[in-house]
Amino acid sequence: MTPLTIGPHRLRTPVVLAPMAGITNQAYRRLCREQAALGGGDGVFVSEMVTSRALLERNDESMRLIAHDADEVAAVGAALRGGSGCRGGRRPSARQ
Numbered sequence: 001m002t003p004l005t006i007g008p009h010r011l012r013t014p015v016v017l018a019p020m021a022g023i024t025n026q027a028y029r030r031l032c033r034e035q036a037a038l039g040g041g042d043g044v045f046v047s048e049m050v051t052s053r054a055l056l057e058r059n060d061e062s063m064r065l066i067a068h069d070a071d072e073v074a075a076v077g078a079a080l081r082g083g084s085g086c087r088g089g090r091r092p093s094a095r096q
């Protein structure tokens with residue numbers, strides 16, 4: 001396998017765990033890291049998707065979703081979703 005290089009980081013195993021709602025929580029990412037290490041590999045493990053607005057407002061649930069273990073910091077990612085800029089995520093209709 002060809003290593004994955006992201007900036008100065010080089011990963012022996014070119015694997016990036018995609019964000020999956022309700023699945024890629026802290027415990028699941030830990031399990032994936034442990035299994036990858038047992039096989040002599042590594043990878044990047046991404047949190048569940050959170051909105052940028054919720055992070056700016058430090059929403060408790062969003063902060064929990066992006067929490068990570070101390071040994072996870074070398075290869076961790078957070079999936080961010082932007083907002084429309086309108087309250088409630090609704091865009092104004094063209095007829096208004």
